[in-house]
Amino acid sequence: MTPEETLMPLGFTETEALTYCELLRAGPSTGYRIAQGIGKAQANTYKTLSTLAQKGAVIDDGGEPRLFRAISPDQLIKSLEQRLSVQAETARSALSNLEPHVAEDRLYQIRSVDNVWAHCAQMIANAREVIVFDIFPELEDRIMPLLSKAAARGVSVQGVVYVDRERDPAIETVRSRAADGILCRWPGVEMRLVVDANQHLMALLSRDMDSVMHGLWSESVYLSVSQHYALSGEIRLHRIDQETNCSPHLTIKGAHPPGLRALLASTPDPTV
Helix, strand or coil: CCHHHHHHHHCCCHHHHHHHHHHHHHCCECHHHHHHHHCCCHHHHHHHHHHHHHHCCEEECCCCCCCEEECCHHHHHHHHHHHHHHHHHHHHHHHHCCCCCCCCCCEEECCCHHHHHHHHHHHHHHCCCEEEEEECHHHHHHHHHHHHHHHHCCCEEEEEECCCCCCCCCCEEEECCCHHHHHHHCCCEEEEEEECCCEEEEEEECCCCCCEEEEEEECCHHHHHHHHHHHHHHHHHHCCCCCCCCCHHHCCCCCCCHHHHHHHHCCCCCCC
16 A cells, blocks of 8 residues: 555545655645646646645645645644544534434344454443453453453453463453364354343454454344353353352353343243
């Protein structure tokens, strides 16, 4: 990817990107010299320089003819980051008011890695009581800090891991009994995450973590309760011979997570 191409996803047109990069290479220049350098009409180049000045990407000396200078890449990127942050917050506020959130009994496919991370972060941030997970080593650097924050809020966080390493003691982990074989033969790197038994995420990423091979997310209470107790059963299985007492969040007779409470509330009590 050329330097010019890196600017275009940030809101620069092709001509704006060419003009800015030409100024960086050539140093302070007149519009005429820039037009010659990028092979564009002089009138169009001056119009582009005016737009770049409004964006804060170039400055001029106010002389005649005017001499233009590109601001440094560091200054440009910091300015773009600040502007994007403000615009993103404005959009978030406006979009969040469009309609109330209603849980759906649907299973959605996730096709981009960015969406996997975004769903994962939002799920963990919204956790109230319990998180259960199964996570491959390659994903831990990205996910474990989020789980630590949840545990610090008092959320019960428990899951299956595949290698022995130092982790936050507030996160209860158990190493998979089949870890070595799974890590050697699994077709990618996997993560399963269930939050409060009311939403879950399953993702299989490529080994380089650049693409999603399989990605599913749902806030179906029924499916999420099923996933919660399926993972809970795996955690208990891997703990055999390690401890005799299981967390109450891992048995259906113990503490009921929000999703199970919601599911049970939808069914009349036969004893009444």
